[in-house]
Amino acid sequence: MDSVSRFVPDAVGVAPPSPADHCVLVAGRRLLAPFPRHADVAGLPDDVTWVPLGALDGVRVWAAGLPEKIDSLGRWRAWPSLAATLDEPLAALAGRALQIVTWRRSHRFCGACATELTDVPDEHARRCPGCDLYVPMQLSPAILTAIRRGDEILLVKHTYGPTELWALVAGFVEAGESLEEAVHREVAEEVGLTVDGLRYFGSQPWAMSGPGVILTGFMATAAPGAEPVIDGKELAEARWWPLRELPDALPPKYSISRWLIDAAAKSAGGTAG
Numbered sequence: 694m695d696s697v698s699r700f701v702p703d704a705v706g707v708a709p710p711s712p713a714d715h716c717v718l719v720a721g722r723r724l725l726a727p728f729p730r731h732a733d734v735a736g737l738p739d740d741v742t743w744v745p746l747g748a749l750d751g752v753r754v755w756a757a758g759l760p761e762k763i764d765s766l767g768r769w770r771a772w773p774s775l776a777a778t779l780d781e782p783l784a785a786l787a788g789r790a791l792q793i794v795t796w797r798r799s800h801r802f803c804g805a806c807a808t809e810l811t812d813v814p815d816e817h818a819r820r821c822p823g824c825d826l827y828v829p830m831q832l833s834p835a836i837l838t839a840i841r842r843g844d845e846i847l848l849v850k851h852t853y854g855p856t857e858l859w860a861l862v863a864g865f866v867e868a869g870e871s872l873e874e875a876v877h878r879e880v881a882e883e884v885g886l887t888v889d890g891l892r893y894f895g896s897q898p899w900a901m902s903g904p905g906v907i908l909t910g911f912m913a914t915a916a917p918g919a920e921p922v923i924d925g926k927e928l929a930e931a932r933w934w935p936l937r938e939l940p941d942a943l944p945p946k947y948s949i950s951r952w953l954i955d956a957a958a959k960s961a962g963g964t965a966g
């Protein structure tokens with residue numbers, strides 16, 4: 694799978710896969726890497742369901758969720774360590790497989806009448822044969838904010854997840870809220886600051902925080918002299934860092950958190966760790 698140029702996601706395809714198709718196998722939160730061709734996959738359970746993911750340079754890609762790892766097939770890795778070693782679009786493709794398989798495992802029955810759901814052909818969606826409820830794979834938007842104060846950036850340490858990293862203020866968007874409103878609310882809640890000059894930076898699908906998470910990144914500015922106040926529940930620490938002297942323990946290079954921090958550092962004439 695060297696010199697890959699383009700992955701186009703879709704949900705189209707009728708199993709079984711062809712021998713040359715790519716397969717992304719998922720067991721729990723781990724993926725088999727490198728991704729095998731279908732002809733090289735053996736020993737799967739008879740009832741495995743092949744889920745179409747899209748096309749990689751015109752070759753079909755399929756995902757399958759397994760009840761457990763099959764160690765004879767090769768090396769199983771968690772998405773973060775895999776994504777750190779893969780070039781795009783393969784890291785995003787692995788994330789898509791993990792998200793879709795996780796969603797399918799956790800959306801098996803109708804939330805209204807508890808009947809077992811059936812797949813909708815050519816979509817990542819299910820429908821209830823009992824009450825006709827349509828259950829699409831919904832996305833969960835979240836926001837990240839790189840807050841500047843002059844040539845400094847606000848970095849925070851969380852009380853959960855990778856607690857050793859200096860990260861950005863982040864959170865999920867609430868129902869009925871715009872992305873921009875979510876930024877202002879999360880910044881106020883987590884660090885007690887008011888920001889302005891909000892600018893959209895970019896987005897990234899993120900497979901670590903549950904199925905369907907899409908991260909959206911923003912730049913914002915705090916007033917001179919503004920100091921963060923944390924509540925000690927979600928955040929353990931928050932402090933201003935000079936953009937020319939950032940800490941080493943930053944988010945990984947494949948994450949939009951890091952892209953935001955690097956962009957801020959570059960604009961200030963520095964380089965991130």
Ligand SMILES: [Zn+2]
Nearest residue numbers: 803806821824
């Ligand atoms: Zn139903």
